[in-house]
Amino acid sequence: MRHESGYFATFLSILTILLAGVFGCGPSSEVGMADSSSPQAPEKNRVDVGAAAPMPTGKTASVGSSEVAQTGAEMPLGPQGSGKSSVQPVAMPSEIAMKDDSEEEATEPKFSRRELFEGWDKPQLALFLTGQQHGYIEPCGCTGLDNQKGGLMRRQTFLNQLRNDRGWDVVALDVGNQVRRFGRQPEIKFQTTAEGLKKMGYEAVSFGPDDLRLSVDEVFAAVASEDPDNIKYISSNASLLGFTPKHRIVEAGGKKIGITGVLGAKEQQKISNSEVEMGDPMQELEASWNALKAENCDLYVLLSHASLEESRQYAKAFPGFQIVVTAGGAGEPTLQPEVVEGTNSQMIQVGTKGMYVGVVGLFNDPQNPIRYERVALDARFKDSEEMLRLLASYQKQLETLGLDGLGIRPQPHSSGYSYVGSESCADCHSEAYEVWENSKHSHATDTLVHPPERYEVPRHFDPECLACHVTGWNPELYLPYRSGYLGLETTPNMKSVGCENCHGPGSHHVASQNGEGGFTDEQTALFVDQMKLPLESARDTCLKCHDLDNSPDFHVKGAFEKYWEEIKH
Structure with missing residues (x-):
């Protein structure tokens, strides 16, 4: 029987290896989730879905295009919290493989996303974290929503x-x-966004430097409340x-939450507005921290x-x-928060252009009180x-x-020519x-x-x-020529988008x-x-828009050559 068991174990080992090759299973992957090296999941066809993993209690470490956590500090909920997280961070897949578009039956890319908040029970409270909208009250572009x-x-x-x-x-x-700019249109856009955040019931909003470069009167009118204490x-x-x-x-979900904001020293240098009262970040933050701490949140x-780096300094x-x-970091926020070295603080990036939301769940679970x-x-x-309707109102203004x-105000073209x-x-x-005439332009x-x-909402x-x-605008300054x-x-x-957008104003030609005009042959x-x-200059002209x-x-590599075929003349 011992020999038979040995043969059977060997058979099982071989079978496991074969199944791993067929289904993409194995020690480093999950059933149904294609490994990044698997031929079923070419990198060009992988899409980010965001990972539902317990909030790590350690630093994030970059592994390829995803983030995995290393165990580390405790994460109590506050002065009244006593739970130490013993949950081992799980490297959840941040991407799900799409069918390779080279396969005959794949007429268009298809993908499926797993459920959000997989493995979460209902939290006692959830934080909904955003920022860095940069004027994008809606996505911009010609690739389709x-x-x-x-x-x-x-x-x-x-x-x-969620609610x-x-x-x-x-x-x-x-x-x-x-x-992201200043002037009358950004002021209207700020007011529109402020109205949107109010309708969504935001409880606290901090200021960025571009917000404070606008007219203080206009900004204050947008942020003021009927109740000056609220x-x-x-x-x-x-x-x-x-x-x-x-x-x-703020009190919600049976919790008392103390919230403050800080504008970094480097960000303050971008503001030249005497009506904005600014102070030293460390000194003012200390005063706010002491006031919040006294409330025993x-x-x-x-x-x-x-x-x-500045955000880490404040956390320390x-x-x-x-x-x-934090408003720091790249355009796409990291998949997992960073535990600031020497602290229990979890630092969460929001990215840019309002493309992502970070959700933090608080749970009555001493082993895993916070998830992200x-x-x-x-x-x-x-x-x-x-x-x-708010977008339509903005466009109507x-x-x-x-x-x-x-x-x-229309500006003269630098060439001196006209369109x-x-x-x-x-x-x-x-x-x-x-x-x-037959092109999309x-x-x-x-x-x-x-x-x-x-x-329903025209944009012209x-x-x-x-x-x-x-035709006849500067696409980078949003200004018309005369x-x-x-x-x-x-x-x-x-x-x-006419001929002159690419070739330049043609009045003299x-x-x-x-x-x-009495021009000479040389002229x-x-x-x-x-x-x-x-052609070698055309790409730079195209990239302005x-x-x-x-x-x-x-x-994407080869895209210019592909699109040039549709417009070449």
């Missing part, structure tokens, strides 16, 4: 799902920087006219609008903050009707004000004009007037949209070809050369 992340519409839908469908007590917090915008060391509070206490949260100086939400999940605001979340009301419209090119360049303005998605009065959808597009009725010949030849766009925000597909 199914391929984009972020937006207030999806954010409210997700928040409502209404799951029945969770949720405290929403934001680390700030709702806009203003939700907080910062320990940056105040609007001395009226905004330094910290705030169950949980302390710091909204740190600062770099990663005030280790009582169990949760530090990063969630991408992708197409699984439908548009909230309330936020869609832009229409009412017009370019003059927004403080936008004349694509039809002026048609007589001499009929074949090229026909290619353009010739319908670019129409997609703003009658959007293919969120069609929005300078940030017009800049890449009409001879460029000003309106559908005013300048109908400048609608759409057209005039010289028509025998006008006429020069104008012809100036209108030429060498087809940047990573608007056209991520354009940055």
Whole structure:
């Protein structure tokens, strides 16, 4: 029998290896989850779904494109908490393999996401963490909403799902920087966002430097509350006219939460506004910490609008903050929080452009009291009707004000030439004009007037949209040139992305070809050369609009060559 058992064990070992090869199972992978080295999961076809793992009690360590945790410090809930987490961090798969698009039956990429908060019971309380919206109240680009992340519409839908469908007590917090520029349009965008956060029931919002570069009167009007003792915008060391509070206490889910914000020293250098009262981060943060500590809260949260390094310094100086939400880091937040060395503080990144939400769950579980999940605001979340109406109201304000009301003044082109419209090119360049006329460029303005998605909200009065959808604008400064597009009725010949967007304004070239202007033969030849766009320079011209925000597909290897075939002439 001993020999038979040995043969049987050998047989089982061989069978296990064979099954691992067939199903992708093994010590380092889970059944149904393709390993990153498996032929079933080519890297180009993997999509991020965010991992539902217990919050690690140690530093995160980078492994390829995901994060795994190393065991480390304890994580009590506060002065009243006594639980020490003994849960071993689990390296949950952050990606699920899609079918290889080279397979014959795969006509389009398909993927499935596992359930959110897998393995979670209902938490006593959940923190809903956002920030760094940078003006993206909705995703921007021409790749379609199914391929984009972020937006207030999806954010409210997700928040409502947690509160209404799951029945969770949720405290929403934001680390700030709702806009990325200054001027009248960003002021309106800040006001719109502030109204959206109010409708979503945010309990505390900190300030970013771009918020504080706006007109203080406009910002204060947006953040002020009917109850002066209930203003939700907080910062320990940056105040609007001395009226905004330094910290705030929120009670939810049977917990008392002490919250404050801080604007980092480097971020303060970006602000030149005498009406913003700013103080030393460490000194002011100490005062807020002492005030919150005296309230004997169950949980302390710091909204740190600062770099990663500065945020770590604040966490080390005030280790009582169990949760530090930071504006530092890259555009995509890490999969797991970082435990700041020498503390129990968990530091959570929010990323940029409002594409992600970090959710922290608090549990009555001494072994695992806090869990975390990063969630991408992708197409699984439908548009909230309330936020869609808010977007429509924002666009209506832009229409009412017009370019003059927004403080936008047409500028002369640096060449000294003027735009004349694509039809002026048609007589001499009929074949090229026909290619353009049958391209998507010739319908670019129409997609703003009658959007293919969120069609209820036209965008053709929005300078940030017009800049890449009409002729004669600077796409990087969102400004029109004097001879460029000003309106559908005013300048109908400048609608759409025309010839001159790539080749430059053609007034002198057209005039010289028509025998006008008294130009010499040398000048006429020069104008012809100036209108030429060498292929090696075309890519840079395209990237002014087809940047990573608007056209991520354009940055894939070989994409330019592919799209050039559709427009070459």
